[in-house]
Each structure stands twice: as C-alpha cells, then as structure tokens.
Amino acid sequence: MEEPIVDQELFGRFKKCAVEVLSVSEDQVVPEARFGDDLDADSLDLVELVMALEEEFDISVPEQELEGISTVGEAYELVAGKV
Amino acid sequence: MNPQGRRVAVTGLGVVAPCGIGRDDYWRGLLGPGITAGKATEVADWDPSPWYSSPKEARRADRVEQFAIAAATEAFTQAGDPNGGLGVDPARFGTIFATGVGGLHTLEEQVEVRMTKGERRVSPFLVPMMMANAAGAAISMRWGLQGPNETIATACAAGTHAIGNAARLIAWGRCDAVATGGAESSATVTALAGFANMTALTSTGISRPFDVDRDGFVMGEGSAVLILEEWEHASTRGARILGEIVGAASNADAHHITAPSPGGVGAAACMRLALEDAGMTPADIAQVNAHGTSTPLNDAAEAEAARDVFGDDGPPVTSIKGVTGHPLGAAGALEAAAVLLSFEHRLIPPTANTKVVGLGIDVVTGDAREWEPGPTMSNNFGFGGHNGTVIISPPR
Numbered sequence: 001m002e003e004p005i006v007d008q009e010l011f012g013r014f015k016k017c018a019v020e021v022l023s024v025s026e027d028q029v030v031p032e033a034r035f036g037d038d039l040d041a042d043s044l045d046l047v048e049l050v051m052a053l054e055e056e057f058d059i060s061v062p063e064q065e066l067e068g069i070s071t072v073g074e075a076y077e078l079v080a081g082k083v
Numbered sequence: 084m085n086p087q088g089r090r091v092a093v094t095g096l097g098v099v100a101p102c103g104i105g106r107d108d109y110w111r112g113l114l115g116p117g118i119t120a121g122k123a124t125e126v127a128d129w130d131p132s133p134w135y136s137s138p139k140e141a142r143r144a145d146r147v148e149q150f151a152i153a154a155a156t157e158a159f160t161q162a163g164d165p166n167g168g169l170g171v172d173p174a175r176f177g178t179i180f181a182t183g184v185g186g187l188h189t190l191e192e193q194v195e196v197r198m199t200k201g202e203r204r205v206s207p208f209l210v211p212m213m214m215a216n217a218a219g220a221a222i223s224m225r226w227g228l229q230g231p232n233e234t235i236a237t238a239c240a241a242g243t244h245a246i247g248n249a250a251r252l253i254a255w256g257r258c259d260a261v262a263t264g265g266a267e268s269s270a271t272v273t274a275l276a277g278f279a280n281m282t283a284l285t286s287t288g289i290s291r292p293f294d295v296d297r298d299g300f301v302m303g304e305g306s307a308v309l310i311l312e313e314w315e316h317a318s319t320r321g322a323r324i325l326g327e328i329v330g331a332a333s334n335a336d337a338h339h340i341t342a343p344s345p346g347g348v349g350a351a352a353c354m355r356l357a358l359e360d361a362g363m364t365p366a367d368i369a370q371v372n373a374h375g376t377s378t379p380l381n382d383a384a385e386a387e388a389a390r391d392v393f394g395d396d397g398p399p400v401t402s403i404k405g406v407t408g409h410p411l412g413a414a415g416a417l418e419a420a421a422v423l424l425s426f427e428h429r430l431i432p433p434t435a436n437t438k439v440v441g442l443g444i445d446v447v448t449g450d451a452r453e454w455e456p457g458p459t460m461s462n463n464f465g466f467g468g469h470n471g472t473v474i475i476s477p478p479r
Contacts, residue, residue, distance in 0.1 A: 051204060
C-alpha cells in the first residue's frame with residue numbers, strides 16, 4: 001500500500017525534479033511508478049535525482065536511507081519526512 | 084598492409100566538423116573560406132537530440148561523445164546498415180577510436196560545481212563522461228560491436244594511429260570490420276589558456292598552414308568515423324568502396340615533449356616506414372595530406388621531412404587546418420575523411436588562408452586543384468613525439 005499523497009504542492013516540486021532528471025513525462029511520475037521498470041532509471045540516475053531533490057528541498061539524504069526505495073511514492077515519503 | 088595481410092576497404096564515412104556536419108557539407112566547407120578570427124573554431128548551435136532517444140541519454144554524453152555518435156551514425160548508414168551489422172560477426176567487429184583529451188568540458192564544469200557547491204554535488208556521470216575511452220565505448224555499445232574496443236590517446240597523432248591500428252586488425256585477421264576514427268571537443272577556457280600560454284595558439288586568429296606569416300594554430304573540434312572492412316567481404320556484399328588503407332606507420336621522436344625533432348627526422352622516418360608497409364616508393368604518392376598545424380615549428384619540420392622523403396619535386400601537399408583548425412585527436416580522422424572525399428570529387432582541397440610558403444614544397448593554395456586520384460599519404464604528429472602516417476589509395 002502506498003501512502004496517500006497529501007501535499008500536492010510538495011509533490012509537484014518532487015515531480016518537476018523527476019521529470020527533468022529522468023526525462024520522463026509528468027504523467028509517468030505517479031506514486032506507484034517503479035524507478036527501474038517504469039521510469040527506466042538506473043542507480044546513477046537515482047543518485048542524480050537525489051542530488052536534485054536535496055537542492056530543491058534543501059535537505060540531506062544519506063545513501064543508506066535510500067536502501068529499499070524502489071517507487072516514486074517511497075522516495076516522496078522519504079523526502080517529505082525531511083522537509 | 085605488410086606482412087602480406089588481407090586488403091582493407093573503407094566502406095563508411097561520417098563527419099561532424101565546424102565547417103560542416105555530414106560528409107557533403109564537410110566537403111563544401113573544406114573548399115570554403117578559412118578561419119580568420121579566433122582562438123578556436125567550434126560546431127555552431129550543436130544539437131545532439133537527433134542522435135539520442137531522450138534528453139537524459141544525450142545529457143549523459145559529453146559533447147565529444149555526441150560528435151562521435153553522430154559521425155558513426157552517418158558512417159554506418161553510408162556503409163549500408165544504420166544498425167551496424169554489415170553481415171559481420173559482432174565478435175569480429177572492433178572499435179579502435181581516438182581522442183586527444185576526452186570529456187574535458189564535463190571535467191571543467193564539474194570542477195566548478197565542486198568549487199561552488201561542494202563534493203556532494205559532483206555528477207555521478209563525471210567519470211563515464213570525461214574518460215578518454217567514452218566515445219569508443221559508446222560506439223561499441225550503440226552498434227553492438229564486441230571485438231577489440233580500444234582508444235588511442237597519442238595527442239594530435241591519435242586519429243591516424245587509430246586508423247592504422249584498426250586496419251591492421253583486419254589485415255592480420257583478428258577482425259572483419261572495425262569502426263575507427265576520432266573525436267575531440269576540448270577547447271575549454273582552461274585548455275585554450277594553456278595552449279595560448281605555451282604559444283602554440285595563433286595570436287592573430289588566422290590558421291594558415293605553411294605560410295611565412297603563420298604564428299600558431301586555431302583549436303578545432305569534431306569527429307570523423309570510418310568503417311573499415313575486409314576487402315572481399317565488402318565487395319561480396321556489394322558495398323560501395325570509398326578507398327583502401329594500404330599502409331600505416333607509427334614511431335617516436337624520443338626528443339622533446341612538444342617540439343618536433345630537428346629536421347623532422349622522426350616524421351621522415353615514419354613516412355618511409357608507411358611507404359615500406361604499403362610496398363610503395365615516394366614516386367607512387369600523388370598527394371600528401373599534411374599535419375600542417377600552422378605553428379612555426381611543426382610546419383617547418385614537416386616540410387623538411389617531406390623534402391627529405393620526396394625530394395625537391397614531391398607531390399602536392401595540402402593542410403585542411405586552414406578551415407578545420409586543429410582538432411587534436413580527431414585531426415587524423417578528419418584528414419582521412421578529406422582524402423576519401425578528394426578521391427570522390429577528384430579535387431585536392433586548398434590550404435586556406437595560405438599565400439606565401441617558401442618551404443620548398445608544393446603546397447596547394449588558392450583554388451582546389453584537379454588531380455587524378457592516387458595513393459595519398461596522411462601525416463599526424465603529436466605532443467610527446469608521436470608520429471603517425473597512413474597511406475590511403477582510391478578504390479580499384
């Protein structure tokens with residue numbers, strides 16, 4: 001079960017980063033989308049995405065916290081919890 | 084190529100250069116005006132998107148790799164198969180590529196990112212984008228070439244060395260086809276400052292190889308890719324053969340990190356080795372496509388070497404660097420492209436901007452010169468004392 005996305009403003013900023021870094025359309029960036037299978041993103045893409053999110057939200061995401069993150073929803077929750 | 088190797092045909096050619104993208108525009112550019120203003124000539128308004136499936140994919144490739152992919156696409160298409168198979172076993176299809184520097188633009192940008200934003204903001208793509216072998220690796224991956232995949236980095240001689248080594252892999256039986264050539268895009272602010280401070284760059288902004296008033300090179304960029312193919316394989320499948328690599332040589336001055344050996348003795352020895360490899364005499368050579376950078380030292384040494392090899396009545400000599408500038412590791416590839424096109428158009432492109440020579444060699448200046456295409460020698464010399472020569476014959 002994905003957590004419901006409550007803050008549309010925050011998710012909009014998250015989505016903008018993903019669209020830019022991963023070269024995907026806005027429609028693809030939905031909570032259940034898997035980075036590997038659905039967004040064609042490999043591990044280096046995710047490093048770049050995390051950098052963009054850290055800049056956008058002025059947060060820090062240590063590498064170990066990314067373990068087990070495989071969907072947009074999971075990544076969003078991780079970010080939202082730090083903002 | 085000795086020792087009694089298999090014949091090597093050129094069946095594909097693709098070019099990206101400031102004077103023209105694509106073989107036809109490139110040729111028109113070579114006949115056009117030379118460079119008269121600037122430390123560097125660059126591919127204007129470069130847009131990599133036609134050669135990449137997404138902006139993400141293009142962004143992951145340094146400009147030097149983008150040039151190589153664009154040139155390789157044209158080369159494979161010309162060879163008869165945009166997808167690159169050509170009926171060759173992928174395990175026997177090699178990639179021998181050249182660059183002088185690699186992804187210097189990326190490195191310079193990321194140094195600035197580190198200085199301004201800190202280490203945690205340095206791109207995870209820095210390494211695969213800046214590494215010298217990135218362009219060759221990208222070609223191998225894009226077209227599924229699983230034979231030897233090696234990058235030559237002998238500075239300004241790299242392009243010629245790559246073509247020579249690629250041809251030998253076919254001549255000696257290791258490969259049936261090889262994608263070869265070179266790419267360069269390293270005219271960053273820092274690199275230009277380095278070349279300027281060592282007084283290799285022109286201070287007048289004019290590239291005029293062999294001219295009495297030459298005062299340094301203009302930095303160029305671009306890529307040329309050649310598809311080499313074992314002759315029988317190429318002719319059996321009905322490929323259009325653009326030329327034949329008949330000889331190649333490589334040696335070293337062992338003299339100075341930047342200056343050529345006095346009298347161009349290293350260069351002359353290299354030219355003789357290539358003639359021997361081709362089983363030819365100096366009288367067989369109908370054109371010399373010179374390194375001709377427009378620096379006082381190179382052009383004097385190269386002219387002396389050519390006089391030594393060919394005597395006072397040698398073949399016509401041309402340098403395309405009046406138009407292309409000096410694209411370092413791509414130079415030999417772009418010059419081989421010019422030689423192949425000079426066969427096709429039955430014209431020797433002129434040495435742009437050059438008016439008065441006085442070095443005792445027959446430099447083609449002014450208009451392009453009509454000729455009966457014949458075996459052509461292309462020379463390149465690199466910082467580090469690297470010399471490279473290839474001899475290319477018209478198809479017959």
